[in-house]
Amino acid sequence: MKEDSLSYKTYLEIRKKILSNQLVGGVRLVESAWAKKLDVSRVAIREAFMRLAGEHLVEFGEKGGCFVKKITPDDIKEIRELRELIEVGALKILFNKRDKDVIKELELICDDFTSMVEKGYFGGACEADVRFHEKIIESTGNERLCQIYNNSNIPLFHLKLGNALSHMDDYKQTDMEHRKIVEALKRGDFSQSVDTLIEHLDRGERESIEF
Structure with a gap:
Protein backbone atom coordinates (compact mmCIF):
# COMPACT_ATOMS: atom_id res chain seq x y z
CA MET A 1 0.00 0.00 0.00
CA LYS A 2 1.33 3.46 -0.90
CA GLU A 3 2.54 5.77 1.87
CA ASP A 4 -0.17 8.37 1.13
CA SER A 5 -2.84 5.65 1.40
CA LEU A 6 -1.40 4.51 4.73
CA SER A 7 -1.35 8.11 5.92
CA TYR A 8 -5.02 8.55 4.98
CA LYS A 9 -5.98 5.27 6.66
CA THR A 10 -4.09 6.39 9.77
CA TYR A 11 -5.78 9.79 9.68
CA LEU A 12 -9.23 8.17 9.49
CA GLU A 13 -8.51 5.83 12.41
CA ILE A 14 -7.22 8.54 14.74
CA ARG A 15 -9.98 10.93 13.64
CA LYS A 16 -12.59 8.29 14.50
CA LYS A 17 -11.09 7.87 17.97
CA ILE A 18 -11.13 11.62 18.56
CA LEU A 19 -14.68 12.20 17.29
CA ARG A 28 -0.68 13.29 23.84
CA LEU A 29 -0.44 11.30 20.61
CA VAL A 30 2.96 9.62 20.57
CA GLU A 31 4.28 9.08 17.05
CA SER A 32 6.16 5.86 17.75
CA ALA A 33 3.28 4.30 19.71
CA TRP A 34 0.75 4.97 16.95
CA ALA A 35 3.14 3.74 14.27
CA LYS A 36 3.48 0.44 16.15
CA LYS A 37 -0.24 0.18 16.92
CA LEU A 38 -1.34 0.76 13.32
CA ASP A 39 1.69 -0.94 11.75
CA VAL A 40 2.62 2.05 9.62
CA SER A 41 5.69 4.25 9.29
CA ARG A 42 6.27 7.31 11.41
CA VAL A 43 6.10 9.34 8.21
CA ALA A 44 2.49 8.19 7.74
CA ILE A 45 1.72 9.09 11.37
CA ARG A 46 3.32 12.51 10.99
CA GLU A 47 1.30 13.24 7.84
CA ALA A 48 -1.89 12.12 9.58
CA PHE A 49 -1.14 14.42 12.52
CA MET A 50 -0.62 17.35 10.15
CA ARG A 51 -3.95 16.70 8.48
CA LEU A 52 -5.73 16.45 11.84
CA ALA A 53 -4.06 19.71 12.91
CA GLY A 54 -5.40 21.35 9.77
CA GLU A 55 -8.89 20.31 10.89
CA HIS A 56 -8.26 21.69 14.40
CA LEU A 57 -8.64 18.26 16.01
CA VAL A 58 -5.06 18.18 17.31
CA GLU A 59 -2.42 20.77 18.07
CA PHE A 60 1.34 20.81 18.53
CA GLY A 61 2.82 21.84 21.86
CA GLU A 62 5.30 24.68 22.23
CA LYS A 63 7.96 22.19 23.32
CA GLY A 64 6.96 19.60 20.73
CA GLY A 65 4.51 16.74 20.78
CA CYS A 66 1.05 16.35 19.30
CA PHE A 67 -2.02 16.66 21.52
CA VAL A 68 -5.76 16.19 21.05
CA LYS A 69 -7.24 19.67 21.13
CA LYS A 70 -9.21 20.46 24.28
CA ILE A 71 -12.87 21.44 23.98
CA THR A 72 -13.93 24.51 25.95
CA PRO A 73 -17.46 25.26 27.21
CA ASP A 74 -17.81 27.77 24.35
CA ASP A 75 -16.79 25.05 21.87
CA ILE A 76 -19.40 22.69 23.33
CA LYS A 77 -22.12 25.34 23.00
CA GLU A 78 -21.19 26.00 19.37
CA ILE A 79 -21.04 22.27 18.60
CA ARG A 80 -24.50 21.74 20.09
CA GLU A 81 -25.93 24.67 18.11
CA LEU A 82 -24.38 23.40 14.87
CA ARG A 83 -25.56 19.83 15.44
CA GLU A 84 -29.09 21.03 16.12
CA LEU A 85 -29.23 23.06 12.92
CA ILE A 86 -27.86 20.24 10.77
CA GLU A 87 -29.59 17.26 12.36
CA VAL A 88 -33.05 18.82 12.66
CA GLY A 89 -32.84 19.63 8.96
CA ALA A 90 -31.75 16.06 8.26
CA LEU A 91 -34.69 14.67 10.25
CA LYS A 92 -37.06 16.78 8.17
CA ILE A 93 -35.65 15.25 4.97
CA LEU A 94 -35.88 11.72 6.41
CA PHE A 95 -39.46 12.35 7.53
CA ASN A 96 -40.43 13.31 3.98
CA LYS A 97 -38.63 10.29 2.48
CA ARG A 98 -40.21 7.72 4.86
CA ASP A 99 -37.54 5.16 3.96
CA LYS A 100 -38.13 1.94 5.93
CA ASP A 101 -34.62 0.68 5.18
CA VAL A 102 -33.14 3.72 6.91
CA ILE A 103 -35.29 3.02 9.97
CA LYS A 104 -34.00 -0.56 10.07
CA GLU A 105 -30.39 0.60 9.79
CA LEU A 106 -30.87 3.05 12.66
CA GLU A 107 -32.44 0.29 14.75
CA LEU A 108 -29.45 -1.96 14.08
CA ILE A 109 -27.09 0.80 15.23
CA CYS A 110 -29.19 1.17 18.39
CA ASP A 111 -28.91 -2.57 18.98
CA ASP A 112 -25.15 -2.38 18.46
CA PHE A 113 -24.91 0.47 20.99
CA THR A 114 -26.93 -1.52 23.54
CA SER A 115 -24.81 -4.62 23.01
CA MET A 116 -21.55 -2.71 23.38
CA VAL A 117 -22.66 -1.13 26.65
CA GLU A 118 -23.88 -4.46 28.05
CA LYS A 119 -20.52 -6.05 27.25
CA GLY A 120 -18.55 -3.15 28.69
CA TYR A 121 -17.12 -2.14 25.31
CA PHE A 122 -17.59 1.56 25.93
CA GLY A 123 -15.28 2.63 23.12
CA GLY A 124 -17.44 0.65 20.70
CA ALA A 125 -20.55 2.22 22.21
CA CYS A 126 -19.14 5.70 21.57
CA GLU A 127 -18.41 4.76 17.96
CA ALA A 128 -21.98 3.44 17.60
CA ASP A 129 -23.27 6.75 18.94
CA VAL A 130 -21.29 8.63 16.29
CA ASN A 153 -15.55 17.41 12.28
CA ILE A 154 -18.32 17.33 14.87
CA PRO A 155 -17.14 15.36 17.93
CA LEU A 156 -19.15 13.36 20.41
CA PHE A 157 -18.88 15.48 23.53
CA HIS A 158 -20.96 13.90 26.25
CA LEU A 159 -20.28 10.16 26.61
CA LYS A 160 -17.16 9.58 28.71
CA LEU A 161 -14.82 6.59 28.66
CA GLY A 162 -13.00 7.47 31.87
CA ASN A 163 -14.72 5.75 34.81
CA ALA A 164 -17.32 4.53 32.32
CA LEU A 165 -19.26 2.57 34.92
CA SER A 166 -19.95 5.78 36.79
CA HIS A 167 -21.53 7.17 33.62
CA MET A 168 -23.90 4.25 33.03
CA ASP A 169 -26.95 6.49 33.42
CA ASP A 170 -25.65 8.60 30.53
CA TYR A 171 -25.23 5.53 28.31
CA LYS A 172 -28.73 4.28 29.19
CA GLN A 173 -30.25 7.71 28.61
CA THR A 174 -28.50 7.98 25.25
CA ASP A 175 -29.81 4.56 24.24
CA MET A 176 -33.35 5.52 25.20
CA GLU A 177 -33.19 8.86 23.37
CA HIS A 178 -31.81 7.29 20.18
CA ARG A 179 -34.58 4.69 20.17
CA LYS A 180 -37.21 7.33 20.87
CA ILE A 181 -36.04 9.31 17.82
CA VAL A 182 -36.26 6.19 15.64
CA GLU A 183 -39.71 5.26 16.95
CA ALA A 184 -40.97 8.78 16.25
CA LEU A 185 -39.65 8.56 12.68
CA LYS A 186 -41.32 5.19 12.28
CA ARG A 187 -44.68 6.59 13.47
CA GLY A 188 -44.33 9.66 11.30
CA ASP A 189 -44.23 11.93 14.35
CA PHE A 190 -41.84 14.64 13.21
CA SER A 191 -42.37 16.91 16.22
CA GLN A 192 -41.54 14.11 18.66
CA SER A 193 -38.38 13.16 16.78
CA VAL A 194 -37.18 16.78 16.77
CA ASP A 195 -38.09 17.39 20.41
CA THR A 196 -36.21 14.25 21.47
CA LEU A 197 -33.16 15.13 19.38
CA ILE A 198 -32.99 18.63 20.88
CA GLU A 199 -33.42 17.21 24.38
CA HIS A 200 -30.63 14.72 23.61
CA LEU A 201 -28.25 17.45 22.44
CA ASP A 202 -29.13 19.82 25.27
CA ARG A 203 -28.49 17.10 27.84
CA GLY A 204 -25.15 16.34 26.25
CA GLU A 205 -24.15 19.99 26.43
CA ARG A 206 -25.16 20.30 30.09
CA GLU A 207 -23.38 17.12 31.19
CA SER A 208 -20.21 17.96 29.27
CA ILE A 209 -19.92 21.41 30.84
CA GLU A 210 -20.66 20.06 34.31
CA PHE A 211 -18.09 17.24 33.95
Missing part, protein backbone atom coordinates in the same frame (compact mmCIF):
# COMPACT_ATOMS: atom_id res chain seq x y z
CA SER A 20 -16.00 9.28 19.36
CA ASN A 21 -14.33 10.71 22.48
CA GLN A 22 -12.00 7.74 22.90
CA LEU A 23 -9.13 10.22 22.69
CA VAL A 24 -10.03 13.18 24.88
CA GLY A 25 -8.70 16.72 24.86
CA GLY A 26 -5.18 17.07 26.21
CA VAL A 27 -4.11 13.50 25.46
CA ARG A 131 -22.56 6.24 13.60
CA PHE A 132 -26.17 6.86 14.67
CA HIS A 133 -25.89 10.59 14.03
CA GLU A 134 -23.79 10.11 10.89
CA LYS A 135 -26.44 7.72 9.51
CA ILE A 136 -29.14 10.36 9.99
CA ILE A 137 -27.09 12.79 7.91
CA GLU A 138 -25.97 10.26 5.26
CA SER A 139 -29.49 8.90 4.77
CA THR A 140 -30.75 12.26 3.54
CA GLY A 141 -28.89 11.65 0.29
CA ASN A 142 -28.00 15.35 0.26
CA GLU A 143 -24.33 15.48 -0.72
CA ARG A 144 -23.87 19.11 0.27
CA LEU A 145 -25.34 18.50 3.71
CA CYS A 146 -23.08 15.47 4.18
CA GLN A 147 -20.06 17.49 3.10
CA ILE A 148 -20.85 20.28 5.57
CA TYR A 149 -21.27 17.73 8.36
CA ASN A 150 -18.05 15.88 7.55
CA ASN A 151 -16.02 19.05 7.11
CA SER A 152 -17.26 20.33 10.46
